[in-house]
Amino acid sequence: MNIKKELVLREIAGENVLVPCGKTVFSDNGLFMLNEVGSFIWKILPFVANEDEIVEKILAEYEIEPEKVKADVDNFLASLKNLEIID
C-alpha cells in the first residue's frame, strides 16, 4: 500500500509515535501514537497489497480473534484514509 505522506515511526519514551516530517504537517501540530499492533501494521504497510494481507500477517504474529483483527484493521486504515496518509 502506498504511503502518501512523509511520516517517521519513532519510539519516544517507550511510546510508538508517528511523527510528521518534511512537508507533512497536521492540524494542531498533531502527533499520532500507535499501539503495538498499529506499529506492526505501519511497518508492513509498504509491503502489502490489501487489507486481507494485513489481517493475515497479524494473525500469523499475534494470538487475536480474526473478527477483532478485521475490525481493528478496518478502523486503522479508515483513520489513515481520513488523514490522507493512504488512498
Add this chain to the structure above:
Amino acid sequence: MIKTAEPYMSGFLHRRALEKGIPVSGTFELTSNCNFSCPMCYVHGDVKRREEMSAKEWLSLAGQAKSAGTLFLLLTGGEPLLMKDFEEIYTGLSKMGFMISINTNGSLVEEYLPVFQKYPPSRMNISLYAADAETYKSFCKADKFDKVVSAIEMLQRKQISVRLNSVFTAGNYEKAGDIIRFAKERHLNLKPTAYTYPRLRVDGKAGVNTARLSPLLAARCAVESDLLRFDTETFVRRGKKVIERTDGTDDAMTCIRCRAGRCSYWITWDGKMRPCGMMSEPETEPLQVCFEQAWAQLRKAVAGIRLSPECSVCERRNSCPVCAAMCLAETGSFSKKPEYICTMFEQICNLTEQQLMRIGNLHEIIDSCDDVSQEDFCEY
C-alpha cells in the same frame, strides 16, 4: 489502535520522558548574534569563546539527540535566522523527524518563507516587545515593526502556527496593554512575562538587569496583563490557584522540579549542554564526548543541585514560579533564596486577592440588582 495526539500529547510524552530520564525536548541556540539590541537580552553580547558551530556539527548532534529520544526541538538565538547556514540546518532537521519550533524576532522570516512553506515548522514563536513602530524601534533598536507585522500576517495566511512572546520591562511596560490587544485582534496566542532574568550569561552579574522592572512593578504588570488577557471566569480560576497557601514542609522542593536536565536540555551556540538557557551552569561537552554521555553527566549534575531550604517550608511554594535558574541568576547560587522572586510573587498574591475580592463584590451587587445587565459591570 491509532490515537490522534493533539498538543496535550506533548505533556504526556514529557511526563513519560521525565520518569525515564530521556531527553525528549531540546533547544539548539544556533547563534548569539542578533540584528536587534533589546536591552534585557540574556545572550546577545555573550563573550565569544569560539566560532559558531557549523551546520555539520549541529546536524551530527541532532542525529545523536534523535537516537537518545529527542522529539521536540526549539531553534533559538540570538536571532537564529541570522545564522549563515540556517537553511541547511533547518531543512536537515526537518527531514529527521523532530517537532520543530523556532524563536525569532520575525524580521527575516519573509526571506525564508519559501523554506517554511516547504518544511512547515510546528510553530513560529515571534518576539514582540511593542505594538507600534515608534516604541518598537526605541526598544529593539531596529526599525522593523512593519516588516515583522507583515511576516506574522504572511505566516498566518500560510497557516503556519504563530505564537507571540513578550517581555514587559522598563522600556515597554506602559504599552503592555497594546501588545495584548494586538494579539487578541489577530487571534494570536500570546505568552507574556513581566519577570526578566538577570543577564548572568552576558555580564556574569547575578541579580542585575538594569532594563527590568522592580519586583513590585513587575507584579502589578503581571496581574494587570492577566486581567486584560483573560475573561473574568478564567482570571478567577487562575487567581484562586495563585493565592493558595500550603502548610507543612515539602523536602522535594529543594530538588529541581521542572524538566531542565531531567528530560530537557539546551545546547548553547558554542556547543555546551546545559539544563536550560537561563543557567550558566552546570554544563557538559557533547562535542568533546558524545551526546549521550554529555546527557548522562548533565542529569547527574542536576540531580545533585539543592535549592533553598526556605522554599520547602514557604506557604506559597505550590504556586510560586521560582525555579533553579531563577535562584542562580538572582543570587549566584542555587541554594540561596531569591528575594526578587519572593517580593514579586507576594505582591502578585496581594494584588490578585484584591482583584478577586473586587470581582466577588461586583457579583454580589449584580445578584442584588435583577434589572441590571451583568455586562454593565464587566470591565474586561
